[in-house]
Amino acid sequence: MTHLYEFARPALTVDIVVFGLDEEDLQVMLIQRDLAPFEGGWALPGGFVRVDETLDDAARRELVEETGLKDIYLEQLYTFGAVERDPRERVVTVAYYALVNLEGHHVQASTDARNAAWFPVSDLPELAFDHQAILDAAHERLRGKVRYQPIGFELLPERFTLRQLQHMYEVILDRELDKRNFRKKVLAMEIVKETKEIEKDVAHRAARLYRFDKRTYDRLTKQGFNFEI
Amino acid sequence: MTHLYEFARPALTVDIVVFGLDEEDLQVMLIQRDLAPFEGGWALPGGFVRVDETLDDAARRELVEETGLKDIYLEQLYTFGAVERDPRERVVTVAYYALVNLEGHHVQASTDARNAAWFPVSDLPELAFDHQAILDAAHERLRGKVRYQPIGFELLPERFTLRQLQHMYEVILDRELDKRNFRKKVLAMEIVKETKEIEKDVAHRAARLYRFDKRTYDRLTKQGFNFEI
DNA sequence: CCAAAAGTGTTTGTCCTACACCCATGT
DNA sequence: ACATGGGTGTAGGACAAACACTTTTGG
Structure with missing residues (x-):
């Protein structure tokens, strides 16, 4: 492939803040990392954007792969580009947030390989990378948007x-x-x-x-x- | 440099929708392209993100380089990632919008190498790439945000x-x-x-x-x- | 003195707020 | 029968909308 410019390229990922609601709290889905850095720590689901898929497609694919969730409300949030946000190399991430109805199956929704779990927003573990900042931004966006768009229904059963x-x-x-x-x-x-x-x-x-x-x-x-x- | 994954990487750019206001209209700053594709056509100012600068820094740098504008209100808008949005190769762009006070110097604000000019939003030339869609998104964001944040003042003199x-x-x-x-x-x-x-x-x-x-x-x-x- | 825009008050209706009690059902 | 939450009405205040005339200044 020919490149349009000679400079090194930032890597590009997507990360998703999945919100769910139970009788008590607003919850967020986190994934336990199985690789360094932050091995064993908790992080947002996400991963690299492939060259032949849109950003939305990448977010939906990662959601299915890492949490099993599909066909849920998903919206782009903000793109985070601090130079040192990943200690390995330059990684820019396009953050999304998603809303899902927990119904009965709250608390623990783990899947195949990785360990995935719901945490109340008010009591989170320490998060990898800048994921706490991403989560805060998603929370604020949700607070702002829920008042003038009917997205809150996505958190409830039909x-x-x-x-x-x-x-x-x-x-x-x-x-x-x-x-x-x-x-x-x-x-x-x-x-x-x-x-x-x-x-x-x-x-x-x-x-x-x-x-x-x-x-x-x-x-x-x-x-x-x-x-x- | 070691890469975190073997896949090809999308290229990453920033594009900026600069709004100005005169006695008549809302205006947008456009740049006449001097390279293919869309050579001679009009496009939003923007360019590649370097590996050692933040996204905001990239947007500010491109603004200065291509339009001479500096120290103006700038805010990230949305990230556009359609697979075929650039005909040459996969390019994801982080769009920004900016607000500037035109005061007297409206109509023609050209700079060094390239040709830059203000166009009324209501009467634009055909734009390169998906820049019309980016501009529409910026316009809609401005319409929505101006009502509940005091950003409109950025379009007026002090x-x-x-x-x-x-x-x-x-x-x-x-x-x-x-x-x-x-x-x-x-x-x-x-x-x-x-x-x-x-x-x-x-x-x-x-x-x-x-x-x-x-x-x-x-x-x-x-x-x-x-x-x- | 005329043109052009600056500047000002009142009325009306709508919507938001605050607030307390009766109703239906399961145990 | 009682405990638990479901369901309702009203009055007062605040705010938004509609609307027309007088004032100031330059030409």
């Missing part, structure tokens, strides 16, 4: 109660919301639709289940509607 | 009239604003301060000049204040 929805916002925004006002606001926007189903196996009155109506959201958005919590 | 400020928002947001409500809102936030100076050389009543008070903005922000237009 059918959810209004309390689950409220809890999701409370965890991400890190403040309490008024139950009555929250319900009024959500139901006033017509994008969360009631279903006929109700919660199961709870030791009290069962809550109605709702779903996010993407079709209505898209229609309203085209008409100038702006989602906001 | 002392400006409230009409200039309003005009800046009208051009970027592409809608008219009510003069009285706009003034009330801006002056109610205490971050735009009156100066003792007034406009000069106008054939009618001269307007008072104002300045953005970053110190007050930072203080209020720390107290939970959220800028919004």
Whole structure:
């Protein structure tokens, strides 16, 4: 292959911050490294970008390879290019964040070769490279974006109660919301639709289940509607 | 140098969308290419990232080299990684956008070797590579961000009239604003301060000049204040 | 004195906030 | 029957929108 310039090239990787939500906390998926540097330490899933795949493809491929997760919400976050961020050589990384619904299978979601696990964002181990900074950036982006884009639904099961929805916002925004006002606001926007189903196996009155109506959201958005919590 | 992996590496560049504002329009700085491909065509300023500089450094260096602009507002936008975006070989580019105050010297800001010029965003020539898509992304980011971060001031001179400020928002947001409500809102936030100076050389009543008070903005922000237009 | 833009107040409606009680269900 | 969370209404205040005239200055 001919090169366009004579200089040494930075290597290019992708790293992904995968967020999940359980009844308590916002969680992040980490991988235990099996190679130096930081051998045995925890890091974000990620890896090198191949010359024949897009950045999004690379992120999706690494996610499947390292965590088994596929078909989840994924969005590019920021590209980190500090010169010494990898002690071996110059590596620029395109960071992504992903949102996934944990449902039941929280706490430990390990896969094939490597050890993968969920950690609460509020209580993380020390991370390799500059991955803590990447995670902080992802967390901040999530906090900012969740308020004016309906991405929070990606963290919930397809059918959810209004309390689950409220809890999701409370965890991400890190403040309490008024139950009555929250319900009024959500139901006033017509994008969360009631279903006929109700919660199961709870030791009290069962809550109605709702779903996010993407079709209505898209229609309203085209008409100038702006989602906001 | 030892390489971490055997695969071919994508090349890495930065490209910068420089916005300026005059009395009429939002403008973008373009460079006329002197090499194939797209020889003679117009493109965003940019170039290869060196192995010993950060991405921000690369963007600033290219800006100085190709347009002469320095010490201006610069922010990373998005990283574009389509496989065929450069016909020669795989090139991933980290896009930035920059904001600059045109003051008097609009229209033609050419430099040393290359030909650089301002074009109104609403009437652009055909651009090389995927630069139109990059520009569109930058434009959309600017539209979104200008409403809740005080970055619009970067497009104005240090002392400006409230009409200039309003005009800046009208051009970027592409809608008219009510003069009285706009003034009330801006002056109610205490971050735009009156100066003792007034406009000069106008054939009618001269307007008072104002300045953005970053110190007050930072203080209020720390107290939970959220800028919004 | 005329043209051109600067500068200013009030009313109306909407939306956000704060707040407390009854309801349905499982044990 | 009781414990647990589900579900609802209202009043007050703050803010956004709509709207027109007077003032200042230069030519």
